[in-house]
Each structure stands twice: as C-alpha cells, then as structure tokens.
Amino acid sequence: MPDRSRAPGTSIAYVRKDEAPAFSPPVATTGPIGWLRDNLFDSVGNAILTILGILFLVWTIPPVISWLFIDAVYVGDSRDACVVENAGACWAFVYAKFGQFMYGRYPLEERWRVDLTGILLILGLAAAAIPQVPFKRLTMLFLLVVFPVLGFVLLTGGHMDLSAGFWLGFVGLGAVLLAVVLGVCINAGLAPLGPIRDVGLGLLAIALILAVVSFDFGLRPVETQLWGGLLVTLVVAIVGIVASFPIGIMLALGRRSHMPVVRLVSVIFIEFWRGVPLITVLFMSSVMLPLFLPEGVNFDKLLRALIGVALFASAYMAEVVRGGLQAIPKGQYEAANAMGLSYWQGMGLIILPQALKLVIPGIVNTFIGLFKDTSLVLIIGLFDLLGIVTLNFSDSNWASPNTPATGFIFAAFVFWIFCFSMSRYSIYMEKRLHRGHAR
Template sequence: MEEQVAAYVAREYKQPLPPPPSEAGLPGILRKNLFATPFDAIVTVVLGLFSVWAVWKLVQWGLTTAVFTGANREACLAGEGGAVGACWAFVRAKFGQFVYGLYPIGQRWRVDITLLLLVALVLPFAIPRVPYKRLNVILLVVVFPFVALVLLTGGRFNISGGWVAFLFALAAFVSAVLAAGNAAAVPRLLKAATAMAVLSLAFLLASNIISSARVDLLAFRFSLLSLLALLAALASVVASLLSVRGTERTGAWTIRVLIPPLAVAAIIVLLSGDFGLTHVPTNLWGGLLVTLVVALTGIAASLPLGILLALGRRSHLPAIRLFSIIFIEFWRGVPLITVLFMSAFMIPLFLPDGVNFNQLLRALIGVALFSAAYMAEVIRGGLQAIPKGQHEAAQALGLGYWQMMRLIVLPQALKLVIPGIVNTFIGLFKDTSLVYIIGLADLLGTVRRGFSDPNWITPTTAATGLVFAAFVYWVFCFSMSRYSIYMERRLDTGHKR
C-alpha cells in the first residue's frame, strides 16, 4: 500500500514576520550597538559620562559664563567670587580686523564686493544642474582673478619693461606649444619659434647680471637686453603663426596661437590702468582676506600644475620625466616653512632686471609650487588605477595623446582620487597659517596679534581668539569635505562594491 505524503502549498504571499521584541525599536538599537556585552556597557557608560561632562564644561565656558559685550578688558575680568568664561566681546571688537586686517575701513566695501563675486561664481559652478558651466568657468578662472586684483589693490601697477618682456616671453612659449598641437604645422618654423622663446628668456636672465642702457618705449622703461627679449618673444609668436598657415582650419589655429599674447596685452593694460580706486598695498591686507587669497590661489594653481607634473612623471620622454621627478621630489622633501623663507628671500635673486614680486606674491608662488608636488602624486595614483585597455581603446579610435587624456583617462582618474585631491586642498587651507612666519598676517596671525592689545589682555582672551579661529578653519574644511562626499556619490557610477 502506497504511503501518501501530505504537502502544503502557499496560495498567497506570506508577510515577513516582525523582528523579535528585543531587536526592534530604540531599546533594540541601544542593546545591539552600545550594550551588547558587559565590556561594551562599561565603555558606553564611561564615555557617555565623560562626553556629558565635557559638553557641559564647553557650554558653561562658551555660553553660560561668557561675556558677549564690553568696551575693554574690564568686561572680561572675573568679578568678586565669580568666574568669567569666553571673552566674546574681544572677538566682537576685533572682528573687522580678523576679516580685513589693516585694510582701510573706508575701502572695505571692495573686499565685500570681491567676496560676493566669488560666491556668485563658485555656487553655480558647484551646483551640477546650473547651466552655462563653460561660461562660468571662464569667468571664475580667467576674468575674476584680475577683477579681484584690481578691486583689492586699486590697480595702477608700476609695470616695468622687464615685466612686459617676461610676460610676453611666457606667452611665446605657450603659443609655440599650442602651435605644436597642429600635426600639419611646419616643423622648421616651430623649432624657430621655440628657439626665439628660449632666446627671449636668455636675454631676460642676462639683464639680471649685465647692466645696459635704458630705453623708453610705449610708456615702459626697458633695459637694452629686456627690449631684445621682448622683440625675440614677438618674433617667436610670429613664427608660431606662420607655422600653422596653410593647414586645415587655419583660422581656428591662428586664434589659438594669438590667445596667449593677446591675453598678456590685456592683462598689462588692465593692471596699469587707472580705475579711480585708492591704492591699497598688500602689506595692509590681513585676517581672513589673506587666508582666502593664499588658499584659493594655491588651490587654483596646484591642480593644473599637479596634472601636468603627474603626466610628465609618466611620460616616455626622458627629459620631461626627469624634470617632473626632480621637481616633485625636491618640493616634497622640503618643509613648507623652508619653502616660504626661500620664496621670500631667494625668488628676487632669480628674476630678471626690472621684475620684482611683493612679499604676498612670493608666498603665493611658494605655496602653489609646494602644493602642486603633492597634488601630482595624488593624481598619478589615479592615473595608475586606470586599466591599460582604456589607453589602447582610445588609441584604436584614433585619438591623440592630449585627446585621450582629456576625454578618456583624466575624467576617470580624477573621479577616483577625489578624496585625495580634497584632502590636499584641506591641508593647504590649514597650512596658510604658516605665512605668519614671513610677516603676513593671515587669520590666525591677526588673531594672535590681537592678544597683545593692552585693552584686551585677560586670562581668557587667548583661548577665545584661538577657539574662534579654529571654528572658522573648521567651517571651511568641513564644507570642502562634505562637498567632496557629495561629488563622490554623484560620480560613483561604476565602482560599486
């Protein structure tokens, strides 16, 4: 006799059973994460009591017993049997100095306009859905720096002939590099353009060693050697233009080659023009203004320089690879304090006759070069993470080296190293406090200078000022960190784990 097997077949979807009462709700979360074992319970209780005590002390010091108003130190001194916490009256009285430094009070509206323009350009750039990104980038990277420079300084720079020749020599090099990107350009003329650009720099270096007669030309005073350097730079630009004539899309390539010298000419006219603004020298700048100028300049300059150095270190050309390696290893092997001293005292020794940088500009150059070396290694890590098949696929499509890097490799590499890039930016922002050692009053330096004011010397003044400075640094660094996390999540399209 056959046995019959009973079977049960569900005819509808069964709802999941609720979790055990011991694992649900707030009690379950606390038990699982904080009181899972006796040791966890002891650690939770001890750290909880310490956290409550620390928070209460901070609230008591910063709010309960703090002083928020007052005209001088008397308001922040403890009364009879009383204890006074933070002296926020000191921060309130010195707030203008902490933000603007010694910038003239009647001219501080220029700083405010500059900061508003910066915010108005950065916010649309940072929000992905805002249109006209290319125009935004041009305004932020190309136009804004010179508008900010004129607003903050007042313009009317006394530009010497050496400066004019130096800028045109750099433009000649850029034009020659752009012309070399045209595969149909005349090689002989490209070599002539490069040789004339090198000769221009040689004349400039010689003008720093050999004294020569002075020549006035177009409201600029040149030495004879710097005038020869200018003529050689202009000849280099002409050779670059001739090298792309008769090639495909001659007009477009001519515009590319002409952009650097025309940009230099516009910069010279802009900086030497009179806009009716009172001149404010950079030695009066200070506080948050200097911190933002140094940090933003270092960030804006270190990223493109770091990309070029990373590509150069991976180049198959021995000279470019060796130069990139030496540059990176030299700047990474020297402390930033030493770099700042070198930039402050040694840069003038290498400049041609008639070319000079003020102390703030020297610090900006040192910070940018120092940060670029670290940025190069971060980006090189991203480049090494890209599979070789990506390069081979780009080459199979007929893309050139720069097209492959711009369209295929770099977008993927930069996406992978967003945390490292932002980490370098955050470190750079905090390292701006070191410019105080060469006489520049950044935010921290201005706060420290306020401690020596006899009207505000109290036992809590220093602690209050340092807490204020730390909070400002934290706001900027935390904002960069959160934005980098947002960009990581937005761009995380193919590396899920």
Template sequence: MSNSFVRTAILAPEPPPLGEKGAVAWLRRNLLATPKDIVLTTLALVFLAWALFHAIDWLFVQAVWSGPDRTFCATTVQGGIQPDGWSGACWAFINAKFDQIIYGGYPPDERWRPTLVGILFVLLLVPMLIPSAPRKGLNAILLFGALPIISIVLLYGGFGLEIVETPRWGGLMVTLVLSFVGIAVSFPLGIVLALGRRSHMPVIRTICVIFIEVVRGVPLITVLFMASVMLPLFLPAGWTVDKLLRAIVGVSIFASAYMAEVIRGGLQAIPKGQFEGADSLGLGYWQKMRLIILPQAIKLVIPGIVNTCIGMFKDTSLVSIISMYDLLGIVRFLFTDPNWASAVTPLTGLIFAGFAFWLFCFGMSRYSAFIERHLDTGYKR
C-alpha cells in the same frame, strides 16, 4: 488522504525580532555586548556629559557677549567686574575685533572693496559647484580669468582707487586669497607634473620626478622661508618681489607636488584597456588624456584632491612666520592689545579661529562627498 493541511498561499515574510535591528540592536551589539563594554560605555557617557555641560556653560552661559574692553571679562582683582573669578568665553573681544579679523589692517574706508570681491567670488563659485547649472565654460572663464584681474585691481588699487599695499592686508581675506589661488594653480600644475612623471621621454620624466621629490621632501615652512627671505638675496640690487606674491608662489608649488602624486595615483588605477581603446580610436595623446583618461582618473581620486586642498587651506596659517597676518596670525596678534589682556581672551580667540577653519574644511569635505555620489556611476545599470 486529505490535503487540507497543505497551504495554498505563501505567507508574507514577518519582520525580524525587535532585538535584531534598529537602534536598540545596534546599541546592544556595539556598546552593551559584554560587561566590560557596559562599564566602558557608561564611563564614556558620564565623561562626555560632564565635558559637554562645562563646555556649554563656559562657551555660552557664562560668556560675555559685549563690552568695550577687558574689564567685562576680568575679575575685580584684575580691575574687572567679575566678582567670583574670570568670566566664560570673552566673545566681546571677537565682537570688538571682528573687522580686523576679517580684513586685517585694510583701511576701514576701503573695506567695501574686499567685500565686493567676496560677493563676486561667491556669485561665480556657487554656480560652478552646482552640477546642473548651465554655461560652465563661461562661468569658468569668469571665475578663473576675469575675477583674478578684477580682484587685483579692487584689492590693490589703481585706476582711481587708493593704493593699499599688501603688507596691510590680513585676516580671513589673506587666508582665502592664498588658498583660492593655491588651489587654482596647483590643480592644473599637478596634472602636468603627474603626466610628466609618467612620460616616456626621459628628460621630462626626470625633471618632474626631481621637482616632486624635492618639494615633497621639505616642509612648507622651509619653502615659505626660502621664498620670503632667501629669494631676494638672489635678485639684482633694487629688485624686489611682493611678499604676498612670494607666499602664493611658495604655497602653490608645495601643493602642486602633492597634487601631482594624487593625480598619478588615479592615472595608475585606470585599466590598460582604456588606453588601448583610446589608441584604437586614433586619438592623439592629448585627446586621449583630455577625453578618456583624465576624467576617469580625477573621479577616482576626488577624496585625495579634496584632502590636499583642505591641508593647503590649513597650512596657510604658516605664513605668519614671514610676517603675514592670516586669520590665525591676526587673531594671535590681537592678543597683544592691552585693552583686552585677560586670561580668557587667548582661548576665546583660538576657539573662534579653529571654528572658522573647521567650517571651511567641513564644507569642502561635504561637497566632496556630494560630488562622489553624483559621479558614482560605475555600477549603475
């Protein structure tokens, strides 16, 4: 019997059919699987194309990019130069008010001071965010220890510099000050509260539980209102607390309660064997938490921590209720300028403010994803 029909070598695997993988297969499987899917996909694409076309046309093509006042964005009926109706986005308004949007009412001749603080902040923050950068300890001391002192001297004044009261601060500068200080304070305070809530000492556990539940049970706007309006009523006559400091304390306390619950979730996710293993090594409570438990817990809840930071960054816009002009507040305040009163000015300003908030929040989100990938070592061999 002949064995010529028996193959002596294994054939290489053939690629799957083109209709089973790639972009065409994904479209067919997810968007064009049934007649109903085809109709809905077509309608959605038509709507998106129509909306995108008009958005680009209004934001960029028909937009006014420069001009000294509202007449460049208004119709001839309203005293402007647009013959057929209102213009597109009035970016001339953003261009004219850009310095105020960034610095608020900070004196123009002294704006080099917040600019210098921003440069120092970036120079210290970037190496801190790069995992491979050396001397993290020194960097942390400079960022969280030296920079706040230097910033207070530069922004507020003294030591030969002109005094600039905090009510004159505003714009993006106030938003960044509130969010950075709030994050820097709420993270360690949240860790302490989370550990206290899991403590075996009833007094400490009760205090932490009451603090967390009370703060989480009221909106941030109430905390800011209490810090700004009600707190001075309980102070002795003649005593006062800076309004910006009150806002920073209110935001930090509010964020720390949420941060504590995020950290507590990470602590509960750590297997009991990790605690027992640390105890078997003879480590004390703080050594066990610092070296074994907290590094693992924080790594598990990075998305929750970043989510809390993003929420706090956006919630800083609520300080406008206590007459502080953050980024959104100063943009809305600038709408009252009669030289720029037009139908397109408010929408342009709000779009700019929204894009600025989105830019910072998206950056935090992407960095969070990068750190998650960098620390994802649980299943690597």
C-alpha cells in the same frame, strides 16, 4: 455516523481562519530599551564602556558649554569686561576685533572692495558647483579669466605701473613669437593662417588683461602689507588650489611621459618640492631671497608666499593625480590609441576623466591640507586668520586669562567651516560622478 445536522460554519475540529493577534515583542528587545540593550549594553564589557563614556560626557560637556556660552562675556569694550570672577569665553574680544580677523588692516573705507570680490567669488562658485545652473562654459570663463583680473584690480586697486618700455618689450616679444610660428609653419609646409590667428588672439588677450590691470579705475591702491585675516587665508588658499591643480596634472602626465627630458624634469621638480618643508620654502623666500636681489628690488611678500605655496601644492597634487593615472587599466590607454585619438585627446577624453574621478578624495585632502598650511605664512610676517588672532592677544587692552582660548576657538571654528564644506562638496561630487559603480 457523523452528525451532519450542525449549523454551517461550525466545526468540531478547530480550524483557525484568521491570524492570532500578535503579542507585542518582549519589552527588552524593541523600542528605546531594546536599542539600548542592542547597542550600548549587549555585553558586560560594553556596558562598562558605555557607563564610562556617559560619565566622561557628563564630566566634560557641562563645563565646556557653560564656559563657551553661559559664563561667556558677550558685550564689553575692553579687558575689564572679561576679567570678572569665573568669566567664560571672552566673545566681546572677537566682536571688537572681528573686522581685523576678516580683513586684517585693510583700510575701513575700502573694505567694500573685499566684500564685492567675495560676493562675486561666491556667486561664481555657486553657479559652477550646482549642476542645475546653466551656462557652465561661461561660468568657468568668468571664474578662471575674468574673476582673477577683477579680483586683482579690486583688491590691490589696479593701476599697475607698467612702463612704456614694458609695452615695447611686450610688442617686440609678440612679433618675434608670431614670426617664429610663421617660420615653423612654412618650414613644416602647413597653412600658417590658423596657428597665427590662435597665437595672435592669445597675445591680444594677454595684452587686454595687462591693459585692464594697469588702467586707473580711481581705486585707492591697497598694498598687500595691509591685507590680513581671512582675506589672506582665502587668497593664499584659492590661488594655491587653482594654480596647483593644472600644474599638478601636467607634472603627473610628465612623470609618466616616455620623453626622458620631460620625465626627468617632472621627477626632479616633484621630488624637490615634496622633499622640503613648506616652512623652509617660505623662510628662504623671506630671508635668503632679499640677499640675492639688488637693493630696491623688492618682491611683494604675499607674492612670494603665493608662488611658494602654489609650487609646493603642485608637487603634492602631481603625486595624487599620478595615483589616479596608475589605477586606470592599460586597456583604456590602448583603446584610446586604437581609436586614433592623439595623446591629448586620449588623455582629455578618456584617461583623465576617469583618473581624476578616482582621486577626488586625495585631491580634496590636498586642498584641505593646503588651506590649513596657509597659517604658516605667519613666519614671513603675513597675518592670516590665525596670525591676526594671535597678534591681537598682544593688545594689552584685551589681554585676559580667557582671551587666547576664545580667539583660538574662533579661529578653529572658521577653519572648520571651510574645511568641512570642502569635504561635504567632495562627497557630493564623488556620488554624482560615481554612476558607473553605484550599487
């Protein structure tokens, strides 16, 4: 007979009411030790690799750190400071030459113009790149139309010498163009007012830009021969990037066009420029071109480099964009047609937004490659950042065993900052535009 006289809440059978306190996990599986075992020492092979890796770091890092920072020479006004026993990096050299590394031989008292251009560019870019900032249309207008003219005037001093003959020719050409538009419209039985107004406004805008460029703002002219350093690197890279993007898209569309002439021209252009090395293009422009021009006709060297780089980058850009176009399913093209969109509407509203989004990594890759290729302008006697750093090694006032290494590290660091920022921004853009496939 069961004993019913037990106090409530007690029982013979042990029934657990609450969870037993958990044992702490074995020391070897959690915390830093667990992490080490999981990631670095989970097999004999990995353990050996880890130890070798650590030894390698211990072997390399301290000397690098001490060369770069601890033993480095920070102050000094000539090589004497840097040729002491066991000296490290010669940062005093970079400090003394910093102005040159940034501006080249741009006159000291005019350097505010470069600074101003740079600040305007940074403000414009920031406004365009940060999604939260309003007035995107105005910003783009500023960046693509106002800024180039402003930058040109600020950097070169403006006051381009356009003769009266040039203006006469411009007016004449404009009149002919308007007449042609009028003729075509009448011939096709369209109302001529709209197209005439558009062409007229375009001509007026060009005339305005030319007027601004040739106006004398009282700025001292600074010829491109004096430009150098980061200024040249950025001018070449930015002009190359800005010019190559639209030209590249046009070429990519041209290459996939059904019109044989357009396709042929695009293919020839792309294959030609992709087929020759940039260094050859630059070299041709500086050594061969002058032979064919009459004496006295001198193309600005920087302009030659800019044209060469822009055409070269366009060909690469075209192929990147074509990759994107090919990745868009045929249904999208057909859908655009079915909706009654014209070719340009279909491309602008449906195909290109998708295609360009797909090839962002490729586009940024081309930009970064272009940015680094700017160093090649050295062979035509223009000094970009790397060029001017190397040039200053020849200053006997600063030649020391550590000067070249220091200069190269500085140049590499500046290049890295720019390329890394571009790469980060592209990742951000990819994520932002990648809504449709986000998981």
